Each structure stands twice: as structure tokens, then as C-alpha cells.
Amino acid sequence: MATNQTRATILDAAETVFAEAGFAGASMRAIAQRAGVNQPLIHYHFESKDRLYAEVIHRRAADINGQRLSALDALIDRAAPAAPGLEDIVTTLLRPTIELGHDPARGGQHYANLVVALGNGTDERSVRLTAEHYNEVARRFIAAIQSSLPGVGRADAVRGYLYAISIALPQMARTGRAAALSDGLADDSDVETILARTVPFICAGLRALADEPGATLPIQDNKLEREEAG
């Protein structure tokens, strides 16, 4: 896996085309044209369309999840022996995501659109890649939420994490719908503005789940690995 310049160029082009057209709608020829290379060269470097797609995802996911985990570790160390505050945990989870969506140098919106489709997709490829790249960080943050909010059960912590991600990803992708519906009032093009609105929303929601324990859901966190959802 030599860090080739050609590889990076192809990955950037693939990221954009996959984001705009989806996996099936993106053609190797369109990717090659945007990258300024020949189509068979992509096969030389990445073998197949599937492997190219997986590498596009892996590159950004490794970046963003590395940031999230090291920031979470730093947060936990700083607060030790107490648990970090909920606002800090949620901010640490969301900030790298929102920032990546606003940083053109790292794919910007393109990867954002990709990862939204990935996280919400039900096809085998999306489910597999999502679990492969995002389950570890999910478990870490779910545990952090539980430590900071002892009243919340495991199931509600999982729900809260998924709700937080569900809110953050579309903002990362920025479809412009908020601006359209508010006649420009909610044009959230600034990272800090987005965090200032989403973090209080999510934290208040999580505390509501903790204060209002819902269905009869026991708390047990022994098994960590699991194959599939029944």
C-alpha cells in the first residue's frame, strides 16, 4: 500500500463521484475522467470497484474515528476520576464529523454524503462497512454516555447515540433543506453554530430518556460481540 500520489488522486475522484451518483450510479469511467487517468489504471491500483469503494470509506473513517477516540481519551483523562460532562462527550462525538463535512481539503461534503448513504443503507455492503468502521467508536461513546448519565439504561444510551448520529450526519451533508424551509434563517454553514444547536438538543434528549426510563429494559453489558440482529 504505497502512499502513491496517483492513488490519492483516484481516491479523491472516486469519493466525489460515489457521493454524487451512489455506488451503482458511479462508473469507473466517470471516476477515471475526473481523476484525469485511464480507466484500467484504477483497476491496476484498486483491483475492483468494490475494493475502491471500501478504500474511499476507510481513508476518511480512519481519520475521523482516530480523532474521536483520542479526543474521548483526553476528555476522560482530564475529568478523571469523575466522568466527563455530557455536553463534552456529545461535542467530542460530533465535532470531528461536522468539521469534516465543512473541510474541502478532506473531501468536505462529498464524504459526508457518502457516509450518510452508508449509515442508512440496508444493503449488505453498507451494513458491513458501517459495522466494520463505526461500531468500535459507537461502543466507546455509548459507554461514555452511560458513565456520565448513570440513570440511563444501556438500550437508551444506544438509542441516544444513534439519535445523535442521525441528527449530525444530515448536517454534515448539508442538503440545503434547512435554509430552504426557513428562507435562509437556518443556513447552518458554520461549524460552531451547528454544534451550538445540536449539542443542547441531544443532551436534553438524553437526559429526558434517563429521567423517564421507558419500557422494561434490563441493564446488562457483558457480551460485546454479536453477529447479526434477529
Add this chain to the structure above:
Amino acid sequence: MATNQTRATILDAAETVFAEAGFAGASMRAIAQRAGVNQPLIHYHFESKDRLYAEVIHRRAADINGQRLSALDALIDRAAPAAPGLEDIVTTLLRPTIELGHDPARGGQHYANLVVALGNGTDERSVRLTAEHYNEVARRFIAAIQSSLPGVGRADAVRGYLYAISIALPQMARTGRAAALSDGLADDSDVETILARTVPFICAGLRALADEPGATLPIQDNKLEREEAG
């Protein structure tokens, strides 16, 4: 627009295949095979792949939005001259969505996956169809949220609406990720369980936005250093 049985059969098959493979990944032949008809018949009834896709969306959107608007009207009438409660408004918004996602007779998960991709997509087709079918109901519910929560500004009401939809749609689509991450604890296959968790979360979040109206209040205390060597 004769209510033909063949048309409905094709629409059902198209809904499933589009949901499983996306617009580009779904082939007219695969749709025809699932519908038990031959491929040119689809062109006879729907002209083109684009029009077929639009009709698949239109059929369910008209159903679900009709339910939502009439339920909202009834809610407003019942509470008049006061404004309806926030929990009732959010429940009225989400229930038809969640229920549709759990009703196999009306497409069930299939339309759910479709509409998730539609709402999050940035391609021209997705943006156009989303605005065409969902902007009216969005404006109605945003106004209702503002009437019930006078402290919330217009921009935050829009945000709250979009956050609510962002939370509800993935649950409608049920990727099984919640169950996988919680070892089955959060297997939300029941409509009432989902509503009992999402509605309090969303309402608490909305009230937090209303109580903390500063749209320009960046959270600075744990801003991450993203510069690598800077």
C-alpha cells in the same frame, strides 16, 4: 390514471427493488421480474424509469402526508383556542411515518429505505422530489411547533423539525444497527416503543432550543485541535 391492478403490482415491485438497490442500481428488468411482467410493459405503463420512480414516491407520500395533515388539523381543532401540546404535535408528525415503516401492506421497510435515501440525497432528483412532496407538511408542522413553544425562534423550529425527521426516518427504515449495538436490548420493532423513546427525546431537545435561544453561542471549552503539525 386508471387504478389498474397491473400498475399497482409494478409499483410494489419497483418500490422493493429501488429500496434494495437504489435508483441507479435498480434495473427495469429486475423490477419486471419481481412484478411477474415483462420489461417493456413497465415502459408502457410508466414511460420511463424516472417517471416510475416518481410515481413510487408519490403514492406513499400522498398517503402519509394526508394522514399527517388531517391528524394535525384534528389536533388543532381539539385544542382550540389554545395551542396543542408539544408531545401531541411531535407524535402526530412521527406516528404515520413509523407506522408506515412497520406496515408490510403499505410497503413497510421498503418505502422507508427509499425515503431515507430521498431525504438525505443531494442529487437533483432527490432534492426535487423531497421538496415537492414534503415541504408543505414541513411548513405546517414547523408553524405548529412555534405555536406550542412560543419561546422558540423560526430557525430553531426548522432545525427541530429536521432533527425530528432525521431521528424518525432511520427508525422507520430499521437497519438493525440499534439491536446489533445493544446486543438486542434496543430491538425497536414495536411502534409504541419507538414513539415512547423518540417523542420525549425530541420534545426535550426542542424545549432546550427554546430555553437557550442564543443561535450564536459556540461551545469553546473543549474545541479540538485539528491542525496536525500547526
Add this chain to the structure above:
DNA sequence: CGACTTTTACTGATCGATCGATAAAGATGG
């Protein structure tokens, strides 16, 4: 009524374009 025409619903054959992928030859630099 019965013969004729029109409309509707559907089918088999096939079009040109494009798909992902491969083989093999050419270029490049150590």
C-alpha cells in the same frame, strides 16, 4: 343484432450505449 373500427393491454425481438473487467503492449526510471 352483427360487422367493423378503435382503444387498451401486453409480448418478443432488438437497438445502440454503457457497464466492469481483462490482456497485452508501451513507457518510464533505477
Add this chain to the structure above:
DNA sequence: CCATCTTTATCGATCGATCAGTAAAAGTCG
């Protein structure tokens, strides 16, 4: 020369769409 990178040419498969043609139902008229 050799290994790495890049290109040209091309494969078989599949894509959305169109065509002519058929069977049956519906409408028309003496």
C-alpha cells in the same frame, strides 16, 4: 534488463428504451 506504472484495444454482459405485432375489450354504426 527489470520492475513499476500507464495506455490502447477489446471482451461479454447488461443497461434503458423502442419497435412492430397480437389478443381482447370497448366503442361505433348499418
